[in-house]
Amino acid sequence: MEAIMDRNLKLGEESEFGNKSILGLFWKYSLFALLGLMCQCIQVVFDGYFIGNGVGEIGLAVISVSSVLWQFALGICGLLGIGGSTLAAIKLGGGDKEAARLIYGTITIFSFILSVIIAAVICFNLDAILIGMGATPELLPDGRVYVIIFAISFPFVVTGSTAYYFTRLAEKPFIAALVYVIPAFLAIAIEYHLIFNVGMGAGASSVAGGFCAGFCFFLLPYLQFGKTIFKIRRSDFRIDIKIVWESCKIGFVMFILPVSIMGAVILTNNLITQYGGTETHLAAFGIAAGYIVYILSIVTTAFITGIAPIASYNYGAKLYKRVMSLIRIGVVQSSVVIAAAVILVYIFVEPVVGFFTGPDPVLQETTVGVLQIFLLLTAFGNVPQIASGYFLAVDRPGIAILNGVARMSVFAIALLLVLPGFFGLKGIWMAQPGADALSFILALVFLFSEFKRLKKLDQAMDETRSGSFDIMDPEIEMQR
Numbered sequence: 001m002e003a004i005m006d007r008n009l010k011l012g013e014e015s016e017f018g019n020k021s022i023l024g025l026f027w028k029y030s031l032f033a034l035l036g037l038m039c040q041c042i043q044v045v046f047d048g049y050f051i052g053n054g055v056g057e058i059g060l061a062v063i064s065v066s067s068v069l070w071q072f073a074l075g076i077c078g079l080l081g082i083g084g085s086t087l088a089a090i091k092l093g094g095g096d097k098e099a100a101r102l103i104y105g106t107i108t109i110f111s112f113i114l115s116v117i118i119a120a121v122i123c124f125n126l127d128a129i130l131i132g133m134g135a136t137p138e139l140l141p142d143g144r145v146y147v148i149i150f151a152i153s154f155p156f157v158v159t160g161s162t163a164y165y166f167t168r169l170a171e172k173p174f175i176a177a178l179v180y181v182i183p184a185f186l187a188i189a190i191e192y193h194l195i196f197n198v199g200m201g202a203g204a205s206s207v208a209g210g211f212c213a214g215f216c217f218f219l220l221p222y223l224q225f226g227k228t229i230f231k232i233r234r235s236d237f238r239i240d241i242k243i244v245w246e247s248c249k250i251g252f253v254m255f256i257l258p259v260s261i262m263g264a265v266i267l268t269n270n271l272i273t274q275y276g277g278t279e280t281h282l283a284a285f286g287i288a289a290g291y292i293v294y295i296l297s298i299v300t301t302a303f304i305t306g307i308a309p310i311a312s313y314n315y316g317a318k319l320y321k322r323v324m325s326l327i328r329i330g331v332v333q334s335s336v337v338i339a340a341a342v343i344l345v346y347i348f349v350e351p352v353v354g355f356f357t358g359p360d361p362v363l364q365e366t367t368v369g370v371l372q373i374f375l376l377l378t379a380f381g382n383v384p385q386i387a388s389g390y391f392l393a394v395d396r397p398g399i400a401i402l403n404g405v406a407r408m409s410v411f412a413i414a415l416l417l418v419l420p421g422f423f424g425l426k427g428i429w430m431a432q433p434g435a436d437a438l439s440f441i442l443a444l445v446f447l448f449s450e451f452k453r454l455k456k457l458d459q460a461m462d463e464t465r466s467g468s469f470d471i472m473d474p475e476i477e478m479q480r
Helices: 002-014 022-054 057-066 068-093 097-123 126-132 137-169 173-197 203-225 241-274 279-316 320-347 349-357 361-374 378-393 397-423 425-472 474-479
Strands: none
Touching: 022 057, 022 137, 022 173, 022 203, 022 279, 022 320, 022 349, 057 068, 057 137, 057 203, 057 241, 057 279, 068 097, 068 137, 068 203, 068 241, 068 279, 068 378, 097 126, 097 137, 097 241, 126 137, 137 173, 137 203, 137 279, 173 203, 241 279, 241 378, 241 397, 241 425, 279 320, 279 349, 279 361, 279 378, 320 349, 320 378, 320 425, 349 361, 361 425, 378 397, 378 425, 397 425
């Protein structure tokens, strides 16, 4: 046991994850993640402006319906990229670099094969997918273009995302951030040209999104030829089902969370038309959920991404006090940031909405009304997402899934099925803050329980350490 503790101390000294300030590490890795993701946010903001002002209400409605596919892409990226990199981080925390490298090779190859198959299925079922997502007949032509372009970019997005998470695990957060920074600004120029010069319509949004998210595919040669432990060898060109299964078990929560959001959005789109809504209401919801809430969720994702490698490493190295400190810092400080962002949206709601709607007073008024209800408890909804990311990072996927899925698959969908019957369209917007409040309470229960568990583990480590010192004490040993 003494040898194990010595190994843990040595590992902590070898990596900044184990020896630097938790507060500093949290903000370093979160800000680097936010740097890259905020550049994506900038691209998303301009996307909304270009669609709202260059295409109009129909374009925004197409985004509301079709963009839920990006939630599906995010889910696949989480399933494989976050799941695989978390498993590898735990192996690295235990000192097994070769196992971590093997995980990277298997997950990268598997992610490419799977994403190509999924893209083919999407292309052969365009209309069925669009109608199922809530598209009206008026939206089908532009929707088809959007979805085909999405399918083409899908393999690059998924495989590149896998490389992104492993690049961060290789302690190269700046390089990982660059692959989001560089294409974000190029995507803005491309989309502007396609909408205002070519007249492409809503499909231009899919081109820009695919280019921006798929650019991280270029991290593969960096990992292959750079000074990292993650290099795919010839012997890796086979699928290790055990590694895939273990990675998917860990990453399943990061799959089910965005897929749950996808399900809630699809249900919302269908309920809008069911309760008398028009393309205007679909467009308003698209602005609220597809742009503004998406930007806020990107900030939360950056915090989760910052927490994950720190939690995985320290938990694997049995440095439980550092893990508890990370939970406190992560939950409190991320929630403060999200709350501040929501307050700013409320203060400047009309110019914020006007940026996306353009000179359309009816759409602007409708969107303001949606946002004032929809965003009400977003800061509370941040907590269960952070908690799910943490539980995933320490290889407790069951709790992560239960905690995460409750927000969108249980609470949100249940409220969506109940509230519109009493409040009509307004009840649809009320479902989200209700789900945020209920999932916040559930997350606190899980987190308090986790603190108790970590304290017990830390106490056991202290007792073991004391016992090992006692055995080395001759007087105590003679008394025994």
